[in-house]
Amino acid sequence: MRIVVTTEGCTGCGQCIDSCPYTSLVMKDGKAFINEYCQFCRNCLSICPEGAIVEIADEGDAEQADLSAYKGVWVFAEQRGGKIAPVAYELIGAGGKLAHELKTDLSAVLLGSTAEEAKELIRWGADRVYHAADPVFGTFNDEPYAQMLTSLIRQHKPEIVLAGATPIGRSFVPRVAARLKTGLTADCTALEIDGESGHLLQVRPAFGGNIMATILCPNSRPQIATVRPRVMKRAQYDANRTGEIIPVAAENITCRTKVLETVKEASECMVNLQDAEFIISGGRGIGGEKGFALVRELADVLGGAVGASRAAVDEGWAPYSHQVGQTGKTVCPRIYIACGISGAVQHLVGMQSSDIIIAINKNPEAPIFNVATYGLVGDLNEVLPLLIKKLKEAKQ
């Protein structure tokens, strides 16, 4: 399949040029032309007033691989120091819904760690756990992880595999996709099954979060996706839930990297932003160190964590580890209070799934108000001290 501009139809009006997110439409000899950057997103098709941009089939397009042998939804459960990462339970929540819709079951893959942790995966909702307890998986190395997961996928043929979009998942899963020649979609924020085709619809931010894209993997299996932590909701924990734990042996595993040391950096900035119930964030509108001290005070009163927009971090008012957004952390607290944050999309993608968003900004047109549950228009130097005072009174 190709997307082309028909030279007869094109009037050279240039309207399509800016419709392309991939800069693939250019003017050439007075006509529009599609270059190698084209990603076949089809955005331009509806833009051309002459209908001169068309999709044409190539030979071989119709070949449909037999995908029916692939069944079941898998979740890769990552562990660090033997303990399963919270994102694994979120993936089980998301994977369980997909499995239910596909009328199939949900398996988890656990490399390293213990049988007791494997049982936790069952209690959170997995029907089956493939557990490779071999010490080679104790600390994370890309090659053993990629080899083991590849070999399990080849043997059992799941149709969907989900992993956390963490330093571990984002690093070794691409090797698995490369080896299996299948699709891998990074950093998904929503997953759904397409009712008609049964394919997995994978929604992810692109262009720094300014645009969302739906990605498909129509002709190969499994469909692999990484999902950002704190985006999906956990399923219900059931201490009595039972399932199957299948021990897996590590055979023919090679490893050419060696972890010499694991260093924990428990700075105060690990503040547990991702576990906090309340987050109070400051942005450029805070105006300076003094304003940011008010944000910290409000956080103290509410017993919450302090977040920051990229602008505030760039100004040096808060360390990078507090940054919320596309290039920082994704958070979903019960209440997120945005103080002096205008609401660039890059920030919004990192916090918009919070249960309640309170925005305080002096500019009533600020985009943050589009996602806010409660919006308060006013000067922070007035609002914050007053709010802190009132909350303190309310506590007494």
Next chain:
Amino acid sequence: MKIIVCIKQVPDTAEVRINPETNTLIREGVPSIINPYDVHAIEAALQIKEKTGGTVTVVTMGPPQAEDALREAIAMGADEGKLVSDRAFAGADTWATSYALYKAIGKIGFDIILCGKQAIDGDTAQVGPEVAEFLNIPHISYVRKIEEVTDASLRVQRLMDDGYDVVEAALPVLLTVVKEINVPRLPSLKGKMAAKKAVIEKLDRLAIGAEEENVGLKGSPTQVRNIFAPQVKADRKILEGSVEEQVAALVREIRGLKCV
């Protein structure tokens, strides 16, 4: 020491916006830049070369205009640039891109390959590890410090969620780097002259020996079905009145949520 740096030319994404009504891009005058993470990879390569000697070759896959990115890298101090470019590469996803880069890199030869941790337009962080898998060499992602490099091995710090790991690997190896690794140098006058004069070798599909079914759209397992603007919440409430009244209303709402 033969060092290869994989770079990508990207639109400066902070300036790309979508018009939610027409679903079209507002992209007037967005400049093309070298992906910022890749600039740190170039700097890391130059620093290794300064210690061990050798050459730094910059490779990119893209349309003809991506040559500008290679010249910028040469201006920083890279020795040569190779442009992997062919109409047949159109529509490549990360799989097909990694495959083409692997074919090209295999022809050039290397001891160390450096990449930025991800490109700011796609943000996938997949091409580096996939190239390593195709080349059958180890890789280490999120490298924030190179502690030691010898002719046979290297030792680096890999950034993790809860701190960092010190990781050692024998060469050849591929690293993807984060911004904390260094402060990139600016192009020198001498570098700019070299960049102007440099002859950029162009490598098409046949030159790198890539099979047709593995490149471009045909070689891409994933497809973009559609793009759209991020959604906005519907149930919102703008508080009214004086600042005192608004704050009082907000405190009532917060108390109503039984959080205080």
